[in-house]
Each structure stands twice: as C-alpha cells, then as structure tokens.
Amino acid sequence: MVVVIGIFGGVVGFGAGWFGRLVLGAARRGVVAPRWWCEVGVGVLWAVVAVRVAGGMPWWWAGVPLVVGWGGVLLSVCDIRAYRLPDVFTLPAYPVALLLVGVASVHQPGVWAGAIGGGLLFGGVYLLVRVVQPAAMGPGDVKLAGSLGLVVGAVSVGAVLAVIAAAALGTLVAASRWGRGAIPHGPAALVPAWLVTAFAPWP
Structure with missing residues (x-):
C-alpha cells in the first residue's frame, strides 16, 4: 500500500513539475528549463x-514539504541556469507560507512563535550578509530567506540555524569545487529547508 501511495505521489508530482516548467518558462525573468528537470525533481x-x-505525517503538515519541494525545484533550476531567483516566485512565497503555517496552527497553535522567529532570523541573517558583503548574497536569496524561515521555523528555530549553516557550508563546498565564479546559493538553502520540513519531527 505504501508503494502504491508513493507511486501515486510521484505521478502527481511529475504533472506538477511539468506545469511548473511551463510557468517557469512563461514567467517574467524566468528560464527555459531542460526537459524532465522539473518533472523528475518534483515527482521524486x-x-x-x-x-x-502514509507513514504517519499529519495531513495538515504535508502541504508544507509539497509546496517547498515544488517551489524549491523551480527556483533551483532558475538559479542554476540563470543565477537569479525571480520575484514572481519569491514574493508570493510569503502569503503561501503564512497560509501553510496558519493551517498547521489550527492543530498546533504554538507553531506561530517559531515561524515568526524563524522568518525574522533567516531573513535578518541574509539581509545582514547582503548589507555587509553585497557580492556574497543576491537580493533574491534575501527575499527567499524570510519565507523559508517561516516554514522551517514552524518546526523549530534551531532548525533554522541548522539550515543557515548547511546552506553556507553547501555554498562553500560548491565554490571550492567550481572556483570563484558565480555560485547559485538558492539550492544550498532550499535542499536543507525541504529536508527539515519533510523529515524533522513535525510540530
């Protein structure tokens, strides 16, 4: 039964990835993604x-990793291909994140404190880096950070610190491997954020 549910989720995700690839190509400052990148990524x-x-994750929390996964794949593809995170995706992420946290708060009212704290922490750290060292942090990364902080912070503020550290480490590893050229930071933040929402103990 679990295998059937997983296959069903993968098929629906494949369709969502296909739709996302079309949106990404039509969006202002979007990119034309290679065929199957979005479909396979979101499907998995x-x-x-x-x-x-199927293993017990509450239904009211499942929307968080689903949305983070969908948006994360699209934004990662855009960042890898064009070194940017367009406003058309990063700005609407705020009301969507607030809606998802709001749904979770009906069942776990305490998530709001962590979500707001996480949004301020994640966004504040990235904004500080942007102000102190503009070349080290793009404006799209700063705009994305606040919404990621909301959903990761709903798990715990400590998880936000872990994601920030993992993102920094991932970017450093990528820079050491590919040299001093432009390094997309978005995927390094999005991957650990999705892992937290999908695998950490939900609130």
Whole structure:
C-alpha cells in the first residue's frame, strides 16, 4: 500500500513539475528549463512526501514539504541556469507560507512563535550578509530567506540555524569545487529547508 501511495505521489508530482516548467518558462525573468528537470525533481520529492504521509505525517503538515519541494525545484533550476531567483516566485512565497503555517496552527497553535522567529532570523541573517558583503548574497536569496524561515521555523528555530549553516557550508563546498565564479546559493538553502520540513519531527 505504501508503494502504491508513493507511486501515486510521484505521478502527481511529475504533472506538477511539468506545469511548473511551463510557468517557469512563461514567467517574467524566468528560464527555459531542460526537459524532465522539473518533472523528475518534483515527482521524486512528492513521492517521498506521499510515503511520509502514509507513514504517519499529519495531513495538515504535508502541504508544507509539497509546496517547498515544488517551489524549491523551480527556483533551483532558475538559479542554476540563470543565477537569479525571480520575484514572481519569491514574493508570493510569503502569503503561501503564512497560509501553510496558519493551517498547521489550527492543530498546533504554538507553531506561530517559531515561524515568526524563524522568518525574522533567516531573513535578518541574509539581509545582514547582503548589507555587509553585497557580492556574497543576491537580493533574491534575501527575499527567499524570510519565507523559508517561516516554514522551517514552524518546526523549530534551531532548525533554522541548522539550515543557515548547511546552506553556507553547501555554498562553500560548491565554490571550492567550481572556483570563484558565480555560485547559485538558492539550492544550498532550499535542499536543507525541504529536508527539515519533510523529515524533522513535525510540530
């Protein structure tokens, strides 16, 4: 039964990735993504979430890793291809994140404190880096950080610190491997954020 649920989640995710690839190509300052990148990426992540739900993840939390996975794949593809995180995705992420946390808060009212604290912490740290060292942090990364902080902070503020550290480490590793050229930071933040929402103890 779990396998069937996982396959179903993967198929639905494949369709969501296909739709996302079309949106990414039509969006202002978007990119034309290579065929199957979005479809396979979202399909795999949604299959994992489906299996997690079958294993006991609360339905009211499942929307968080589903949305983070969908948006994370699209933004990662855009950042890898064009070294930017467009406003058309990063700005709407705030009301979506607030909505997801709001749904979770109906069942766990305490998530709001962590979500707000996480949003301020994640966004504040990235904004500080942007102000002190503009070349080290793009404006899109700063805009994305606040919304990621909301959903990761709903798990715990400590998780936000872990994601920030993992993102910094991932970027440093990428820079050491590919040299001093432009390094997309978005994927380094999005991957650990999704892992936290999908695998850490939900609130």
